[in-house]
Amino acid sequence: MNQIWNIFRKDARHYWREIAVSAALLCAYGWIDVRGWAQQDVLETRIFAYRFLSGLVDWLLPIAWTFLVVRVVQGESLVGDRQFWVTRPYEWKKLLLSKFLFLLVFLNLPLLILDVVLLAIAKFSPLHYVVGLLWMQLLILLFLAIPAMALASVTATIVQTLLGLLVIALYMVGMAALASQIPNSDFSGPVDFLPGFLFLGTCIAVIIIQYARRKTGISRLLVIGLGVVVLIILVATPYRTIVAHEFPILGGSKLPFQLTVLPPDTAGNRSADNEKEVTIQLPFGVSGLTSDSIVIVGGIFVSVDAAGGVKWNSGWKSPGLFLFPEQKSARIEFTMPRKAFDRMQSAPVDLRLEVAFTVFRDQTSRVLCYREANL
Amino acid sequence: MNTAIRTENLTKRFGKLEALHGLNLSVPENAIYALVGPNGAGKTTVIKVLMNIFKATLGHAQVMGRSSTELYGQRLASIGYVSENQELPDWMRVETFIAFLRPFYPTWDRGLEHQLIKQFDLPLNRKLGKLSRGMRMKAALLSALAFHPKLIVLDEPFTGLDPLVRDELIQGLLERAEESTIFISSHDLGEIESFASHVGYLEEGQLRISEELTALSDHFREVELTFDSPPLIPDKVPDEWMHLSSSAMVLQFVDSHFDKDKTDAQIRNLFGDVRNATFSPMSLRSIFLAMARSRREQR
Numbered sequence A: 001m002n003q004i005w006n007i008f009r010k011d012a013r014h015y016w017r018e019i020a021v022s023a024a025l026l027c028a029y030g031w032i033d034v035r036g037w038a039q040q041d042v043l044e045t046r047i048f049a050y051r052f053l054s055g056l057v058d059w060l061l062p063i064a065w066t067f068l069v070v071r072v073v074q075g076e077s078l079v080g081d082r083q084f085w086v087t088r089p090y091e092w093k094k095l096l097l098s099k100f101l102f103l104l105v106f107l108n109l110p111l112l113i114l115d116v117v118l119l120a121i122a123k124f125s126p127l128h129y130v131v132g133l134l135w136m137q138l139l140i141l142l143f144l145a146i147p148a149m150a151l152a153s154v155t156a157t158i159v160q161t162l163l164g165l166l167v168i169a170l171y172m173v174g175m176a177a178l179a180s181q182i183p184n185s186d187f188s189g190p191v192d193f194l195p196g197f198l199f200l201g202t203c204i205a206v207i208i209i210q211y212a213r214r215k216t217g218i219s220r221l222l223v224i225g226l227g228v229v230v231l232i233i234l235v236a237t238p239y240r241t242i243v244a245h246e247f248p249i250l251g252g253s254k255l256p257f258q259l260t261v262l263p264p265d266t267a268g269n270r271s272a273d274n275e276k277e278v279t280i281q282l283p284f285g286v287s288g289l290t291s292d293s294i295v296i297v298g299g300i301f302v303s304v305d306a307a308g309g310v311k312w313n314s315g316w317k318s319p320g321l322f323l324f325p326e327q328k329s330a331r332i333e334f335t336m337p338r339k340a341f342d343r344m345q346s347a348p349v350d351l352r353l354e355v356a357f358t359v360f361r362d363q364t365s366r367v368l369c370y371r372e373a374n375l
Numbered sequence B: 001m002n003t004a005i006r007t008e009n010l011t012k013r014f015g016k017l018e019a020l021h022g023l024n025l026s027v028p029e030n031a032i033y034a035l036v037g038p039n040g041a042g043k044t045t046v047i048k049v050l051m052n053i054f055k056a057t058l059g060h061a062q063v064m065g066r067s068s069t070e071l072y073g074q075r076l077a078s079i080g081y082v083s084e085n086q087e088l089p090d091w092m093r094v095e096t097f098i099a100f101l102r103p104f105y106p107t108w109d110r111g112l113e114h115q116l117i118k119q120f121d122l123p124l125n126r127k128l129g130k131l132s133r134g135m136r137m138k139a140a141l142l143s144a145l146a147f148h149p150k151l152i153v154l155d156e157p158f159t160g161l162d163p164l165v166r167d168e169l170i171q172g173l174l175e176r177a178e179e180s181t182i183f184i185s186s187h188d189l190g191e192i193e194s195f196a197s198h199v200g201y202l203e204e205g206q207l208r209i210s211e212e213l214t215a216l217s218d219h220f221r222e223v224e225l226t227f228d229s230p231p232l233i234p235d236k237v238p239d240e241w242m243h244l245s246s247s248a249m250v251l252q253f254v255d256s257h258f259d260k261d262k263t264d265a266q267i268r269n270l271f272g273d274v275r276n277a278t279f280s281p282m283s284l285r286s287i288f289l290a291m292a293r294s295r296r297e298q299r
Helices: A002-014 A016-036 A044-074 A092-121 A126-153 A158-181 A190-213 A216-236 A239-246 A338-344 B043-050 B073-078 B094-104 B110-120 B133-145 B163-174 B189-193 B213-218 B260-271 B284-298
Strands: A258-261 A277-287 A293-306 A310-313 A321-323 A329-337 A349-361 B003-014 B017-028 B032-036 B058-063 B079-083 B151-155 B181-186 B198-203 B206-212 B221-226 B241-247 B250-255 B276-281
Touching: A002 A016, A002 A092, A002 B094, A016 A044, A016 A092, A044 A092, A044 A126, A044 A158, A092 A126, A092 A190, A126 A158, A126 A190, A158 A216, A190 A216, A239 A293, A277 A338, A293 A329, A293 A338, A310 A338, A321 A329, A329 A338, B003 B043, B003 B181, B017 B043, B017 B058, B017 B181, B017 B198, B017 B206, B032 B043, B032 B189, B043 B058, B043 B151, B043 B181, B073 B079, B079 B133, B094 B110, B094 B133, B110 B133, B110 B163, B133 B151, B133 B163, B181 B189, B189 B284, B198 B213, B198 B284, B206 B213, B206 B284, B213 B284, B221 B260, B241 B284, B250 B284, B260 B276
Parallel strands: B032 B181, B032 B198, B079 B151, B151 B181
Antiparallel strands: A258 A277, A277 A329, A293 A310, A293 A321, A293 A349, B003 B017, B003 B058, B198 B206, B221 B250, B221 B276, B241 B250
């Protein structure tokens, strides 16, 4: 414990500027959040300023947190062979624990305090939301602190970390470009969780390898391996088979809701067109959904047959669409290559729409009461 | 005699480059062992393998009776390590640095700490990053001595230091020599000679010599033979004679296995009567220069 405390105190003393910046941004975030509850009363010009500030803080806060994590991990750099501490009686578990203690105290604790304060301002009792508050802390740890720690543990300096981030950003852009070329890869299914688990597992493995053995070469290979595996998952996932398995066709059974085609509205059923693609919106009427249910549309598949044997399909796409009981209409949107659109637009077409959805039913309903707040 | 450090067939490769070739080294307890050799000989690599900073490719190293690969955590609490190119936390003040390290060592001696601060004249309020090279080495050495280490490992500690600072560092070290084994790498032969008890000569990753300094000095001699007429250099001379050269009536060489009776007999056997023969002791620097030159001539 002595060693953990000793390293923690050293870090707290050294990184006070980073801690202060992160705390200031968190306060700003809280202040903006509370102001936002009443934004409908604010003048138009102020709303613009508010949104700008809010967007800025939304960006800066995770950057400040990431920077804090990277700085504190690199305080005892795990890369290289010249650091003074590697020949001192540091115990790796205690070193790692001291870093986690630092994150708990200077990242999680302020956020937890802010959440509690926000709940109190909104007249909710924080005690009723302890699990949710702790869950929030865990998510921050898992999806911000741990990836940042992993990156910091395989890089020696902030410059190297930024280069690493640049490589990751390029990889993600490349993956997004590749995904757009793979039919059905946009479908949101159970396989979506796999890269997330692999990512988290790799981050944890890298942190442990680095702290226990400082095998930077192996750790970097693991990270590269993760990139390759995610690429393989993207390319090799049998999306159609998964869709067929996860969303069996509802034959004779009664559908939990009905969609009826509505006539095109005047707002236009095309938007955000560009040279290569045309976006098409299909308006639907929604009915029949029971009051205790919501529907998450996991995927849509649009196939179009035009005269002269011209065919086109969208592949399975994830529309990010939710249907609520009180909802009367919905709009399904998809993009079509302009070439296909130009060949089909002037003639009648047969359009077939397949929808993969999940119905969620609330089994324990809860009434949320709130008083005096001005949302 | 117990050994503080022992390596067997220690080999370290970096890709295709073999930095150490089957090194067999033995450092007795309480010795002051100086590992010398030219730049790039592999001295730092040896030390980094011993300190478990690098892993050996082949062979193994034992430090204080334990495999060097097991040197981590509390096992480092009895070893003081200082290197010329060690990255210290530059943002820390000297006193903060000392205070930070103190709890890591159960045997930290506050009295000795104060004594060393005085002896090295360390400015406690200055940041490590603002110290001169000599002062940084002193601060690092203090932090490696104040806990009475059983083994002190120093990698080129005197490089680039002025003579006064060197003397202060050596003095600080020698005062601790009785309770510790000191393993020091250097290419400053003059300094080493003044205090080392044992010496090893490393060249191109191979240990050419490893023995007590007095024994080494005893069997190296600069030999000068004076003849009545210009001597004829025989085709074959003993292998241990190096840098054979002659000018007029004088012939000179370095005998690397000097034994008065044996060398006399070899000279008589090869040259017959000699007007005068002188056998001059050599400094460590002269010995290693002779060896390095001989190696170059053999290539």
